[in-house]
Amino acid sequence: MTCKNCGEEISGDFCSNCGQKTKVDRINATYILSEIPNTFLQIDTGLFFTIKEFFIRPGNSIRDYLEGKRKNYIRPLSYVLLLSTFYALVANLVSETTFLGEVVLGMAEGGSSAKSDPVLSTVLQWIAENHAYSTVLFLPFFSISSLIAFKKYRYNFFEHFVINAYITGQQAIIYSFFVLVQYLGNIDFYYYPIISLSLSIGFAFWAFIQLFSPAGKINSFLRTLTAYILCYMIILAFIVIGFIVHQV
Template structure:
């Protein structure tokens, strides 16, 4: 069993070490990985999948919705019921019920945005994908830890979302440390703007396809 876990998931030598390093020095750790120091680190896609699974499973066992589900429920509340709204609800419901797949879709889209925003940084799209897979994994662990706290104190729901956003900003500041603070803020703003446009375009396409179907 030890060989199976170590060979497939690399739990014993990679996951906890990677999670610790990414939590303490995300930008530095990711830059070292991109430079080729990968032996002791968990693979980025496996890291995200495992972290997301831990988070979703914890919420399932605790018997409450994830923060993403809570967000979409609040977004839809008070909206008028029509064909478009029904299709939106179906899309949101699918995202909420399939969060591992949802993040596997959204992170490549965000990576396109970060690649466009930081296109002069020297990192290609695949490297931006690696960056965001690792950041996304730690964000899931943040949500997991707060899901245990929110289970007791429900008024803390917004804190993990803000911390996840702050962690993303902090990571990018460390990764692109050669840029000035003003430039990093500007490029991050452009990244989120591109992401909003890309997400809106994808959502609109899926919505139109759902309505026509």
């Protein structure tokens, strides 16, 4: 038997070369949930390796992780929670509303229906002020959307959760970087948030296209686009349903 992480020949329960468990299961609900109790305990291992790998070869790294090369990476839920918290701290520090926050706040202020509905505008306000955490809460929606868009490929819902958690974590780094540069460089450029948002969406496309590269670039591009549209529609549907339920 060979180690799924490093490829060494192994006989016991753990690899003598890298220390990863011999038995590597597919990712399921138990795997994701088992992370929660020690989320912030295992961040010391591999933080910079994980950050670096996901910027150099996002799709390939995610595929490696899913297929069992896991030892060197921070686990997905820890990764996204850690980096979202970092982004929230950075944004608070420079007392900026987060970029997505500005967009959502605009929605809340601009939509007259939102204005007349205190609950809806409270929800939108919360999303705007807690963008770092609301993106984590949206992970299941992203995951369902990408699962549907890429359903002919073999990944299950929890594997899609992993994919989207890593991408969201990486996007938090992009946002943090832009907020810091804006603050330090005293940048007051109207389209600055749009650039940051575009880069982060571009990153997600790159990751998905590389991850599903056997499908062909145009095919994966269109599926990623489908995932985005689906996700937007699902979240919108939830907001509309919430709005209607509240009105009744």
